[in-house]
Amino acid sequence: MEITKLTALQTAAAIRQKTLTAPEALEASLEAIGATGEAVNAYITVCAGQARERAQQVQAKIEAGVLTSPLAGVPVAVKDNICTKGVRTTCASKILGDFTPFYNATVIERLEAAGAVIIGKCNMDEFAMGSTSETSYYGPTKNPWDLSRVPGGSSGGAAAAVAALQAPIALGSDTGGSIRQPASYCGVTGFKPTYGTVSRYGLIAYASSLDQIGPIARDADDCAAMMDVIRGKDDRDGTSLTVDQGSLLDAVRATESLKGMRVALPAQCFEREGLDGRVADAVRTTAGIMEELGAQVQTVDLDFLDYVIPAYYIIAAAEASSNLSRFDGVKYGMRAEEYGDLTDLYKKTRSEGFGDEVKKRILLGTFVLSSGYYDAYYRKALQVKAIIKERFDRLFERFDLILTPTAPATAPILGESLADPLKMYLSDIFTVSVNIAGLPGISIPCGFDGAGMPIGAQMIGQRLQEATVLGAAHAVQRLTDYHTRTPEVKA
Amino acid sequence: MNWEIVMGLEVHVELATKTKIFCSCTTQFGGAPNTHCCPVCTGMPGTLPVLNRKVLEYAVKAGVALGCEITRYNKFDRKNYFYPDLPKAYQISQLYLPFARDGAVEIACAPGLTKTIRIHEIHMEEDAGKLVHSAYGEASFPDYNRCGVPLIEIVSEPDFRSAQEVLAYLAKLKSTFEYLGISDVKMEEGSMRADVNLSVRPAGSQALGTRTEMKNINSFKSIERAIAYESARQIEVIESGGSVIQETRRWDENKGKTFSMRSKEDAQDYRYFPEPDIPPIEISDEMLEKIRACQPEFADQKAARYVEEYGLSEADAKIIVASVRMASLFEDTVALCGNPKEVRYWLLGEVLYFINDRGMTLSDFRLDAQSFAAFVKIAASERINRRGAKKLFEAMIFADHPLDLEAYIRENDLEQVDDAQLIREAVRAVIAENPKTVEQYKNGVTKVAGFLVGQTIKRLSGKAKPETVNRIIAQELAKL
Amino acid sequence: MQITRELVEYVADLSRICLDGASEEKMERELGAVIEYMEVLNALDTDGVEPLSHVFQVTNVMREDAVAPSSPREDILAGAPEATGQTFVVPRTLE
Incomplete structure (x- = not known):
């Protein structure tokens, strides 16, 4: 048995069936990190000691029959913007380099209650601002399929860890595509839940109205199992929703055909400048598979695509400028070595502590909220948000699912994107509108380009239709094997 | 030239909820620094606010009481600025949709004269922390205990023309919130704070002058001083050919002056935007009806009723209703003993004397409606005279533990003497012992009879019923 | 919308971020490009559209007014770059 190639559900099943133990599963992941960790740089912190201790306890509880969750004993990698009690949480920023929370994010509490073993904290773009994981203060993460390429971002570390078999499953966060796009670039499955489905308590906010935590895994079933663990109303998050608590995993596994499912294929997502033809072809092939499974696929018009990126960047930057103001060198994190008065302390700390992309978005956000510009930018963006939501709502009256490429192209070479920020922003064009409208979306591997880099297909559902989205992904994955392929990491 | 002062008020009132607004x-x-804190109110990364239900309830109660239109669809907004007393670097407040608007408050500005002060809006927000400054040295020390304490800010229109009006308005707000039970409204503890926007203009002019905003005024007394100082300062600036700068000025209690705070403060650009972490708040018809239905009887209505129902003078009624506790003690006691005049006598005579004379408060006394009513019944009866009653009353209100009134009367022999025979003997003895006085009386100085009454009562250890003594003295003197 | 050096400086000051000469120029250029790009939104007619701040029609999420224990002060102060045993420490704020 190649332990690291097991999915999360298979790992847990093997532990339940006593062919594997939680400590053994953990050691397998730690070994993989030992072998390829430095080359991929998927983790900022590996908490081997705590994880080993925890794996022992979990194993004992599984044996005692106390822990029966479908993910009990599974090692989980966690993006480093999710607070873990006693384990430093950096957001890949210098400013939080020594920040160790004394509280857990709600998702961490839920993971631990379900018997998961947190193995480490994953690299990312600083404060989740980026699409390549290159803006990390702790160095860029590399794509396990080709170390000269980026893994995508901002949850690049989490996606790379799963792709490089350094963890069977991970938690990422998605503000404009930060789970789906790196999943696509790394050939794994990433699910962004409906806004409000998973508690944001303990997720260090980038853009509060768009952020959502979700799983990155080998397949849709693992994503569903993880969702069953982490989702649900949380009294500490006012935006968390009370939703049906039935098992998503059961619903997803029961999806064998897509008979009667109406799938929309937005024309604008398949013919546009900068779109890689092989990406479009691979996603069309996925559409064909869905038709084979009984779905009715129809091309539709999605005319607002040109507006989604500006609206997204205005809203996200505005909220970020406010959310990141608390990093001021007073209560936690770093403080500049030398400073004069209070204002100087603030300015030096923030100027030394934040990287350029973060500073740029803070400035952009401050600008769009500032006196005299609010109406023209921020208010306008909220109006566009209303229009986007309404258009999606109308589309979902006629369709159950929208199928698009996850990103216009496969993973770029390191350094290419940062040279052209606008181009990097455009790599999110298919993903950001999902966050603006609060919809659930998944990226599944659907092929490879000429360079052998993975291509991802994105499926989008109406709000709270997680079962539809995950079910469709499950059904497609039953007929394809892209998600089972793993890269040979050349360490 | 005659100058007119024009003022508007921004009053912050701390709501008396048990917990903070968002945690x-x-x-x-009080409390040792940073001990009433958690990750949420100290703005730790990843934490989120969740609104306290009671805050909304209290706020809407205030809005209804001040005659405001209640906003049915409410949102919170973030007000962004950096300061070490604000751990998130934004204050959660309401800009775009304040929960209450367009209210009005009637104030008495001179005897028999009322004036309406218009309320522009009221919004909910969180308080900031406190900065303690070292006596020397170069540091300040943030204490976040106060961070997140719920506030409402009541913004008036510029309707005030004198310090008296301002004070009357503040007293009215204080009384209203006390009757609503939504705030302690103690200026000294900072649970009520007023910022005064003040400008001056030539009398008769309709245009508004440039205003300054005075902060840090923390007592009724200093408001009056601050207004006097600042208006004089502005008049002097203008009369000497200068012009008033629009700015925030800090009132310095010790120096009795206002000082310009850095003008940078005024250039602040707060970048308000809707708070994404808090879903909108809808106030239903049902909630509003419920709140309207349980608005209490406020001071003015109460005072009018006391005059009407209990026959109190307007002045007495006003004194009683000035304090919620005194009013409820008064009403509860009257309900139990049915004797408003007697209750008024002891409350306004004895209790108020101690309050005014010794700076005590109502809670310093052992005084509940049950025992007060029992006492009033005894005091109003023939069993005890005023002197005995006073002794009993003081014993009761200063007792360490509830006083057994009957036992006390027995032990101290306070029961009134109304035995004609006994009194007559005492009167005769007093007449015999005071021939000079009797002589004066015979010579027409009849007021000396009072002295003889006093002597008789004293002879009977103060327990004789004064009416009987009077009657018998008159009879005995007539016989001479 | 022309992004000027003054505007970048103003916004940087509001954000409490200082940019040295070289990065100020870069920031001016990049911000300018991004903001120019944002202007495609002007092509969209949004007259009469109510701005949408919260995507869900969820309202009135509130908690009860019940006290829970606060955190130990050591924890609150543990991450502070500078603290006494009781409070955080900042440069003096009063003149």
Whole structure:
């Protein structure tokens, strides 16, 4: 048995069936990190000691029959913007380099209650601002399929860890595509839940109205199992929703055909400048598979695509400028070595502590909220948000699912994107509108380009239709094997 | 030239909820620094606010009481600025949709004269922390216990023309919130704070002058001083050919002056935007009806009723209703003993004397409606005279533990003497012992009879019923 | 919308971020490009559209007014770059 190639559900099943133990599963992941960790740089912190201790306890509880969750004993990698009690949480920023929370994010509490073993904290773009994981203060993460390429971002570390078999499953966060796009670039499955489905308590906010935590895994079933663990109303998050608590995993596994499912294929997502033809072809092939499974696929018009990126960047930057103001060198994190008065302390700390992309978005956000510009930018963006939501709502009256490429192209070479920020922003064009409208979306591997880099297909559902989205992904994955392929990491 | 002062008020009132507005930390005043804190109110990364239901309820109660239109669809907004007393670097407040608007408050500005002060809006927000400054040295020390204590800010229109009006308005707000039970309204503890926007203009002019905003005024007394100082300062600036700068000025209690705060403060650009972490708040018809239905009887209505129902003078009624506790003690006691005049006598005579004379408060006395009513019944009876009653009353209100009134009367022999025979003997003895006085009386100085009454009562250890003594003295003197 | 050096400086000051000469120029250029790009929104007619701040029609999420224990002060202060045993420490704020 190649332990690291097991999915999360298979790992847990093997532990339940006593062919594997939680400590053994953990050691397998730690070994993989030992072998390829430095080359991929998927983790900022590996908490081997705590994880080993925890794996022992979990194993004992599984044996005692106390822990029966479908993910009990599974090692989980966690993006480093999710607070873990006693384990430093950096957001890949210098400013939080020594920040160790004394509280857990709600998702961490839920993971631990379900018997998961947190193995480490994953690299990312600083404060989740980026699409390549290159803006990390702790160095860029590399794509396990080709170390000269980026893994995508901002949850690049989490996606790379799963792709490089350094963890069977991970938690990422998605503000404009930060789970789906790196999943696509790394050939794994990433699910962004409906806004409000998973508690944001303990997720260090980038853009509060768009952020959502979700799983990155080998397949849709693992994503569903993880969702069953982490989702649900949380009294500490006012935006968390009370939703049906039935098992998503059961619903997803029961999806064998897509008979009667109406799938929309937005024309604008398949013919546009900068779109890689092989990406479009691979996603069309996925559409064909869905038709084979009984779905009715129809091309539709999605005319607002040109507006989604500006609206997204205005809203996200505005909220970020406010959310990141608390990093001021007073209560936690770093403080500049030398400073004069209070204002100087603030300015030096923030100027030394934040990287350029973060500073740029803070400035952009401050600008769009500032006196005299609010109406023209921020208010306008909220109006566009209303229009986007309404258009999606109308589309979902006629369709159950929208199928698009996850990103216009496969993973770029390191350094290419940062040279052209606008181009990097455009790599999110298919993903950001999902966050603006609060919809659930998944990226599944659907092929490879000429360079052998993975291509991802994105499926989008109406709000709270997680079962539809995950079910469709499950059904497609039953007929394809892209998600089972793993890269040979050349360490 | 004659100048007119024009003022508007921004009053912050701390709501008396048990917990903070967005987390479950206690709002208790004081406490060692940073001990009433949690990750939420100290703005730790990843934490989120969740609104306290009671805050909304209290706020809407205030809005209804001040005659405001209640906003049915409410949102919170973030007000962004950096300061070490604000751990998130934004204050959660309401800009775009304040929960109450367009209210009005009637104030008495001179005897028999009322004036309406218009309320522009009221919004909910969180308090900031406190900065302690070292006596020397170069540091300040943030204490976040106060962070997140719920506030409402009541913004008036510029309707005030004198310090008296301002004070009357503040007293009215204080009384209203006390009757609503939504705030302690103690200026000294900072649970009520007023910022005064003040400008001056030539009398008769309709245009508004340039205003300054005075902050840090923390007592009724200093408001009056601050207004006097600032208006004089502005008049002097203008009369000497200068012009008033629009700015925030800090009132310095010790120096009795206002000082310009850095003008940078005024250039602040707060970048308000809707708070994404808090879903909108809808106030239903049902909630509003419920709140309207349980608005209490406020001071003015109460005072009018006391005059009407209990026959109190307007002045007495006003004194009683000035304090919620005194009013409820008064009403509860009257309900139990049915004797408003007697209750008024002891409350306004004895209790108020101690309050005014010794700076005590109502809670310093052992005084509940049950025992007060029992006492009033005894005091109003023939069993005890005023002197005995006073002794009994003081014993009761200063007792360490509830006083057994009957036992006290027995032990101290306070029961009134109304035995004609006994009194007559005493009167005769007093007449015999005071021939000079009797002589004066015979010579027409009849007021000396009072002295003889006093002597007789004293002879009977103060327990004789004064009416009987009077009657018998008159009879005995007539016989001479 | 022309992004000027003054505007970048103003916004940087509001954000409490200082940019040295070289990065100020870069920031001016990049911000200018991004903001120019944002202007495609002007092509969209949004007259009469109510701005949408919260995507869900969820309202009135509130908690009860019940006290829970506060955190130990050591924890609150543990991450502070500078603290006494009781409070955080900042440069003096009063003149």
